[in-house]
Every structure is written in structure tokens, then in C-alpha cells.
Amino acid sequence: MTNSFRTLDDVDVKGKRVLVRVDLNVPMDGGKVTDATRLERIAPTITEMSDKGGKVILLAHFGRPKGRDDKNSLKPVAAALADVIKKPVAFADDCVGDVAAKAVGAMKDGDILCLENTRFHSAEEKNDPAFVAELAKLGDIWVNDAFSAAHRAHASTEGLGHKLPAYAGRTMQAELDALGKALDAPTKPVIAIVGGAKVSSKIDLLENLVTKVDALVIGGGMANTFLHAQGVKVGKSLCEKDLAATALRIIDKAEASGCAIILPVDAIVAFHFAANTPSRAYGLDAIPDEGMILDVGPQSIERINAAIDDAATLVWNGPVGAFEMTPFDRGTVAGAKHAAARTKAKKLISVAGGGDTVAALNHAGVADDFSYISTAGGAFLEWMEGKPLPGVEVLKK
Numbered sequence: 001m002t003n004s005f006r007t008l009d010d011v012d013v014k015g016k017r018v019l020v021r022v023d024l025n026v027p028m029d030g031g032k033v034t035d036a037t038r039l040e041r042i043a044p045t046i047t048e049m050s051d052k053g054g055k056v057i058l059l060a061h062f063g064r065p066k067g068r069d070d071k072n073s074l075k076p077v078a079a080a081l082a083d084v085i086k087k088p089v090a091f092a093d094d095c096v097g098d099v100a101a102k103a104v105g106a107m108k109d110g111d112i113l114c115l116e117n118t119r120f121h122s123a124e125e126k127n128d129p130a131f132v133a134e135l136a137k138l139g140d141i142w143v144n145d146a147f148s149a150a151h152r153a154h155a156s157t158e159g160l161g162h163k164l165p166a167y168a169g170r171t172m173q174a175e176l177d178a179l180g181k182a183l184d185a186p187t188k189p190v191i192a193i194v195g196g197a198k199v200s201s202k203i204d205l206l207e208n209l210v211t212k213v214d215a216l217v218i219g220g221g222m223a224n225t226f227l228h229a230q231g232v233k234v235g236k237s238l239c240e241k242d243l244a245a246t247a248l249r250i251i252d253k254a255e256a257s258g259c260a261i262i263l264p265v266d267a268i269v270a271f272h273f274a275a276n277t278p279s280r281a282y283g284l285d286a287i288p289d290e291g292m293i294l295d296v297g298p299q300s301i302e303r304i305n306a307a308i309d310d311a312a313t314l315v316w317n318g319p320v321g322a323f324e325m326t327p328f329d330r331g332t333v334a335g336a337k338h339a340a341a342r343t344k345a346k347k348l349i350s351v352a353g354g355g356d357t358v359a360a361l362n363h364a365g366v367a368d369d370f371s372y373i374s375t376a377g378g379a380f381l382e383w384m385e386g387k388p389l390p391g392v393e394v395l396k397k
């Protein structure tokens with residue numbers, strides 16, 4: 001898949017001013033980066049270009065500011081990035097205008113400069129051509145290494161690709177390669193596990209997946225909506241009753257496409273939404289009226305693990321229970337551990353993505369054992385929905 005993109009193999013960056021779109025939207029607390037995964041992911045691209053004598057100019061957003069505001073400055077993130085890549089990263093207080101031009105003008109080959117939050121200018125999100133032109137003045141080529149922001153058609157994520165010669169960075173390349181192997185040209189059979197609270201946020205995703213995968217496990221709160229649609233009494237469980245018809249349509253579409261839908265066959269039920277509140281497993285015909293389904297039950301776990309055994313490729317998005325509260329993390333942890341073991345045994349290609357999903361796999365202690373974990377949230381979902389991502393489309397030759 002990646003051979004339809006220009007990559008860093010296709011350009012000599014020595015002496016060139018390289019505008020590199022990266023994703024520096026990392027979680028922070030009290031001015032400190034609490035999870036540096038995204039910084040670690042972009043390190044190879046930055047280091048390679050710097051070592052080859054390129055002038056590496058980083059463009060990124062942070063948060064969703066409305067205009068300039070100190071809370072959303074990239075300055076502390078640039079400092080954290082310098083620690084990760086073990087090279088100095090200079091900083092300029094604006095991404096366009098004199099401040100940026102001066103900072104770029106002062107760069108020597110191999111230098112790294114981070115420009116301030118692109119979203120301090122509203123023109124960024126509007127993909128305003130005049131703003132794109134301002135940014136383009138600072139560089140000779142554009143490298144996009146921000147898959148996780150590729151669902152945005154903004155000036156720095158998409159617009160620049162029409163103005164300057166465009167290349168995929170190493171992380172973008174790895175991401176497209178891994179995702180391509182998972183859904184576009186996968187080793188069959190393919191299983192998807194989709195969880196999370198709500199069907200409403202994942203209708204497009206489910207509709208697309210049932211046409212592409214051989215088996216679809218539905219877990220989490222969204223499974224309750226499917227169970228309800230099939231006549232199961234789900235008590236006080238989270239359930240979008242108004243989406244019953246949608247759920248049945250997805251089930252019909254799956255059947256027509258030869259995709260097996262795997263729903264829970266039993267459930268862990270509690271009477272309060274709280275960690276360690278008393279709970280036990282119930283059959284689907286016996287969910288108490290006052291009860292709340294908070295995880296899949298032991299028989300469901302066995303079914304999911306058996307389905308994973310039948311698969312050669314797994315795509316995972318969303319926890320299958322309320323994993324942030326013990327003991328309702330059991331189903332998610334069991335499935336994650338099983339998938340990780342199959343991957344280690346070279347029986348499975350496993351790809352996962354989405355904010356909660358990565359947190360759940362980290363919680364299960366298996367994130368390193370999956371074949372590929374995407375750091376993308378919204379972009380991963382849109383990819384699973386089969387939608388073209390503007391920041392990827394613009395890279396196509």
C-alpha cells in the first residue's frame with residue numbers, strides 16, 4: 001500500500017527546509033507530558049531527517065484553542081520532545097510571520113525547530129489558502145507524519161500537500177502499512193472486536209466492518225442495544241433503545257455479507273455503577289430488572305477467545321466492558337491477553353487503535369505484544385469507517 005506514496009526514500013533532504021506535520025497533541029498534566037507515546041513514534045522521522053542534514057521544522061496543533069492562549073502552547077511539548085529524541089529542539093512563538101521566518105532563517109543543516117501551535121490561527125482549521133501560502137514560504141518540501149490528525153483537512157495537515165512536494169514520514173508509512181494489512185489486504189479470516197459505550201458513535205464503523213470482516217465481536221455498552229433489539233431484557237443497562245432498528249439492520253447486513261456477529265451470551269451484572277460493587281454472571285434470559293450489565297460473562301469470554309483462535313487477523317477498537325473499574329475489566333483483559341498470546345505465537349496479526357483501546361491494552365499489560373497499535377483516536381475510527389482521510393489522500397502519487 002505504501003508504494004503509492006512518496007516517502008523519505010524518495011527525497012534528498014540535505015540542506016532543505018522540511019516542514020514536518022507531526023502530532024504533538026499529547027496528554028499533559030501540570031505542564032508535564034503524562035504519556036510520551038506520540039513523541040516516541042515521531043522520533044525516527046525527525047532523527048533521520050536531522051541526521052541527513054535537513055532543516056527540520058515541526059508543525060503541530062495542541063488542544064482546540066480559540067485563538068492564542070498560553071495553556072495550549074507547544075513550548076513544554078517541544079522541551080519534552082527534545083528529551084525523547086536527545087537532540088536540541090528550538091522553539092518559535094508563532095508558526096507564520098516574521099517570528100517564524102527569522103527562526104527558520106537562522107537554522108543550520110540538521111537543526112530542529114518547533115513552531116508554535118498552528119491552531120492559534122483560525123485560518124489553520126479553515127485550510128485558508130492565504131495561510132497555507134504563509135506556511136509554505138517557510139519550507140521547500142512537506143512531510144506528513146501525523147496519521148492521527150489525517151482526518152482533518154487543515155492547512156498544515158492537508159493544504160500544504162497541494163503547495164509543496166509531499167512525502168509520508170516514517171510513522172505515517174508504518175501506520176498505513178499496518179492498517180493496510182489489517183483491512184485493505186488482510187490475511188483471512190479477519191475478526192474485528194468493537195466495544196465502547198454507544199452504538200450511536202459507531203454506526204458507520206459497524207456498517208463498514210460487516211462488509212469487510214469474517215466475524216465481528218460486539219461488546220461493551222453497545223452490545224446491550226443489539227441484545228435489546230433481539231428481545232433480551234437488559235434491565236437498567238446502558239442501552240440506546242431508539243437504535244434497535246439500526247442494530248437489526250446491521251445484523252441483516254452482516255448476514256448478507258457472510259459476517260458472523262458474535263454478541264455476548266452471558267453478562268456480569270451489578271446494581272451500582274462503581275468499582276468492586278457486588279456482581280455476578282447471569283444468563284441473558286435472567287438479567288434482573290434492576291441490574292446493570294458491566295462486562296461480558298465467562299462463557300462470552302470463551303466464545304470470543306475461540307473466535308480469535310479462528311482468525312488470522314484481528315482489528316480491535318473499544319473495550320468490551322467497563323474496563324476502568326475492577327472487576328469489570330476482566331473480559332477486556334482476557335481477550336487482550338489471548339490476542340497477545342496468539343500474536344506472540346505468530347498465529348495472529350493484531351492491530352488496535354482508539355484512545356480507550358490503547359488505555360485498555362496498556363492496562364492489560366499487552367500493548368507491546370500486539371502487531372501494531374495506532375496512537376490515532378478519531379482518525380483510526382474514520383479509517384475503520386472506510387472514509388478517505390484528507391491528510392493521507394493528499395500524499396497519494
Ligand code: 3PG
Nearest residue numbers: 023025063148149377378
Ligand atoms: C487527536 O488527538 O486525536 C488528534 O491530534 C486530533 O485532534 P483533534 O481531534 O483536536 O483534531
Ligand code: MG
Nearest residue numbers: 355377378379
Ligand atoms: Mg481527538
